[in-house]
Amino acid sequence: MSRAIQSVRGMNDILPDEGALWRTLEDAVASVFEAYGYDRIRLPLLERTELFKRAVGEVTDIVEKEMYTFEDRGGDSVSLRPEGTAGCVRAGIEHGLLHNRVQRLWYAGPMFRYERPQKGRYRQFHQFGVEAFGLTGPDVDAEQIAMCARLWRRLGLTGLRLEINSLGTPAERAGYRDLLVDYLRGREDELDDDSRRRLETNPLRILDSKNPAMAELLAAAPSVLDALGPESREHFETLCATLDGLGIAYRVNPRLVRGLDYYTRTVFEWLTDELGAQDAVCSGGRYDGLVGQLGGSDTPAFGFALGVERLIALMAAQSVPLADVSPHVYLVYQGEAAARTAPGLAEDLRDAVPGLRLLAHAGGGSFKSQFKRADRSGAAVALVLGEAEAEAGEARLKPLRDQGDQETVALADLPRRLAGDFGLPLADNA
Ligand code: ATP
Ligand code: MG
Numbered sequence: 456m457s458r459a460i461q462s463v464r465g466m467n468d469i470l471p472d473e474g475a476l477w478r479t480l481e482d483a484v485a486s487v488f489e490a491y492g493y494d495r496i497r498l499p500l501l502e503r504t505e506l507f508k509r510a511v512g513e514v515t516d517i518v519e520k521e522m523y524t525f526e527d528r529g530g531d532s533v534s535l536r537p538e539g540t541a542g543c544v545r546a547g548i549e550h551g552l553l554h555n556r557v558q559r560l561w562y563a564g565p566m567f568r569y570e571r572p573q574k575g576r577y578r579q580f581h582q583f584g585v586e587a588f589g590l591t592g593p594d595v596d597a598e599q600i601a602m603c604a605r606l607w608r609r610l611g612l613t614g615l616r617l618e619i620n621s622l623g624t625p626a627e628r629a630g631y632r633d634l635l636v637d638y639l640r641g642r643e644d645e646l647d648d649d650s651r652r653r654l655e656t657n658p659l660r661i662l663d664s665k666n667p668a669m670a671e672l673l674a675a676a677p678s679v680l681d682a683l684g685p686e687s688r689e690h691f692e693t694l695c696a697t698l699d700g701l702g703i704a705y706r707v708n709p710r711l712v713r714g715l716d717y718y719t720r721t722v723f724e725w726l727t728d729e730l731g732a733q734d735a736v737c738s739g740g741r742y743d744g745l746v747g748q749l750g751g752s753d754t755p756a757f758g759f760a761l762g763v764e765r766l767i768a769l770m771a772a773q774s775v776p777l778a779d780v781s782p783h784v785y786l787v788y789q790g791e792a793a794a795r796t797a798p799g800l801a802e803d804l805r806d807a808v809p810g811l812r813l814l815a816h817a818g819g820g821s822f823k824s825q826f827k828r829a830d831r832s833g834a835a836v837a838l839v840l841g842e843a844e845a846e847a848g849e850a851r852l853k854p855l856r857d858q859g860d861q862e863t864v865a866l867a868d869l870p871r872r873l874a875g876d877f878g879l880p881l882a883d884n885a
Contacts, residue, residue, distance in 0.1 A: 480766060502534060600705075620721075624684065649664070679709055740759070741757045808882065
């Protein structure tokens, strides 16, 4: 036998035992996003490398060292998407979705970053993302933050903290950048190597440093909020007041700058204390310059992305209630007449009771071995069809999870009975 091949480092298989967690999150996300009128858009995993260089920025960690970039067979440089906003904006411009109109969009799927794999940090990970175009805010800023809060409530997640900040307009940001560089130059001997390098390329990112040796230096740095002009200040104050009015608690963190280059004004993150160092489960903000920067007409925009693996880990840690994805019914049958009846019966029941999860035994075997599989399937009841029952047009219902006697039910009565037992609707023609 040859050696089995392993998965690529940092790329996870999501196995069926995590199915209920993922399903619960996916259902909640779709219904919450739809409740706010966001439409789903599905985007390619592969884009031209140039797109990310322009959108995310050449001097970001993502573009400098985290992208999966290669030449395709036609000689074009392409990259696996490290995030979703660039592709969403590219598609919006390409298909004329953004011109002079409001669009509220959401997307889902895997992202790829060549990072050092560790808990909560993978090379293939998943995001749900939301983008709104054509709205200057701050009402839509608050709307999206409220969407997150609703999602946490809907999932039953607790302990998520909201941090917000404003980076101002590009001009205000540039002014702040000069202030910050002056301050950091004055204390250059205290900077670590990474920060000294960033002083030339991307000084705001120094505020993002996780090096504890620099914490005191950064805490005393000038605040970006002091560099805001009157309009940016009003935008931020109105956002804060709206969040107050909605009863959404937040902390203003003037050190919050976010990893990507394209943000303007509002930025925010949702953090947890329960996942260790990888503590951000959601981040986003306003990016009014990006559509223009990618060749579209100037369009204000606001968006965020949720880190799915981190949310899944949090849901597991907090034992939130999960969607039941195990079968309702496991159909067990034996004998010639039963074997003739079973396939049609299973189909008829699925027709008659939409939503019924009926797992039909396959592969024969003794009743005893079939019941073993029925137990392992997690089904609530076994539907038992022996030779005598098949001849009589009946079946037995045997509870598998709780005690209780088995009962004999006429096949014709099964749809109503199962629909009642599992709280499912009957099909109109059943
Ligand atoms: P971090 O500071 O943790 O690196 P980030 O600022 O790079 O996060 P974003 O690009 O804003 O993250 O992505 C949004 C969300 O996606 C993050 O809040 C996080 O939950 C998740 N995320 C980002 N990178 C990874 C990764 N490599 N593995 C798993 N989840 C990730
Ligand atoms: Mg990162």
